[in-house]
Amino acid sequence: MFADNMEVPVFSDKVTQQLKLFAQQCMSDASLLHDPKLSYIKDLIEHYGGKVPEAKTNDSSDTKTEFENKSEQPQFESVPESEESEESDLELDMTGVIEPDEDAPQKMGNLTLQPNEEEIAESQAKRSEAVSAFVEKDYEKAIQLYTEAIVLNPQAALLYAKRGQVFLILNKPNACIRDCDRAIELNPDSAAAYKFRGRAYHLLGKFEEAANDLRLACKLDFDEQADEWLRETTPNARKIEEHKRKKERKAQEKLERERQERLRKAREAAKAREENTRTSQTDAGNTSPGVGDFYQFLKDPDVLQAFEDPEVAEAFREISTNPTNVLKYQNNPKVMALINKMASKFGGAGGMPGAAGMNFPGGMPGFPGAGAGRFNPPKSSPHDDVGLD
Structure with missing residues (x-):
């Protein structure tokens, strides 16, 4: 033992x-x-x-x-x-910290009870007796008398705070906290309740809560003892606060590292896909020059918007079927604008399926030819009346 x-x-x-x-x-x-x-x-x-x-x-x-x-x-x-x-x-000074009390909760007043004048007067008399017992250091009697006063007038916040003070002296911080909680519930500006509850938190090793309550007590009604208790608990409270900030900062740094790692892997995966796509397009180009680039060109937003026009779509259907049909559209600005865009994009490369032999500038895909600049339609033969009225 x-x-x-x-x-x-x-x-x-x-x-x-x-x-x-x-x-x-x-x-x-x-x-x-x-x-x-x-x-x-x-x-x-x-x-x-x-x-x-x-x-x-x-x-x-x-x-x-x-x-x-x-x-x-x-x-x-x-x-x-x-x-x-x-x-x-995190090295804390645990001087003064005690084991928590585990007594059954003390008797509380009925908050729905509205005392009459006689009950209030009797409650005040009990309070006076409790103060006398407290001065004589008969703490158990003081608790009993404060309890009787609380039962008579359960709306008096100060009675709970004073009984909490007695529990604090008897090293019963949990009982003190329960009384101070009720006092603060009835009167949020009760400096005494914050003071005694703050000290009770200190005895339990809850230094952050203690510092918060004691600061508020001094703010509401400065008290030398509360200030002394605050100075006693502040070093530990600051260490805990700094420890939490450090822990939170490390957690945020870890999350940021994980996010950067995910981004790095995503970039590497995207790069690998891009390289695979280029390889596939190169392989496809060996058998059908220009087709891969042409289909990539069709994904251009401007091109997609142009093909939404039924007139343009029909024109290119006819041209792909018979390239000489381009003569029908040489005065159509919408069609010719898209043809010139394609010619500038695919200068020197050919291979648009279904079209061949057209003299498009720079070798428009599928319309192989030579030259540069804007579209030059093929010269018609004496027997060619395509596009004539």
Whole structure:
């Protein structure tokens, strides 16, 4: 048993995590608990009625050697290096932190009750008696009298705050917090409630909450004791706030790295597809020169819009069937504009299916020819009356 004056050890988050992992290892391999160096853990389990399975006697020598190595130096699952560094940065001063009280919730007043003048007067009398008991340090009696006053007048926020103060002195921070919560519910500007609740949070090791409440208490009604408590809890609160900011910043950096990695992979995949497409077009060009480029040209937004015009679409259908039909459209600006665009795009390359022998500038795809500039229609023979009235 611990001596009466022995303090309960407070473990860091890192040590607590390691103990948890070791407990999980023991649950999966009970033979660890038969190591003489860990006999105190076995004794603790059996002290509370537990039973540790007997050690296996048919283990091989290799297993025994492995067990001895584990016993000499327990192997915990390693915590990621980044988490270890983060936890090591967070060193808090736990002076004054106590174990939380687990008493049943204290009696609260009925908030739907509207006290009459007689009940209010009697409540004030009980409060006066509670103050006297508090001065005499009879804290249990003070709590009883404050409770009686609260039952008579459950709308009085100060009664809850004062009872919370007594619970605080008795090292019952959770009970204090419950009273202060009710006081703040009734009066959001209760400086006393924020003050006592802030101190209760400090006793529980909730330094951020403590600092927030104590700052607000000093803002509502400056109090030297509240200010002293605030200065006591602020260093830990700042460390926690900075730790959270650092953790959040690292999380954001990790997300950004993952996003950049996804973008990099997407660019590489797009580049690979583009190279495959070029290879396919090159292979297709070996058998049908210009066809791949021509179909890429048809995806041009301006070209697609032009072909939405029924007149243009019909004209190109006729021209692809018989290239000499182009003479019918040499005075049509819409058709000739598209023909000249195609000629400038595919200068020197040919291969549009279904059309051949036309003298298009620069070798329009499918309309092989030579020359440059705007469209030059083929000269008609004396017997050719295509396009004439």
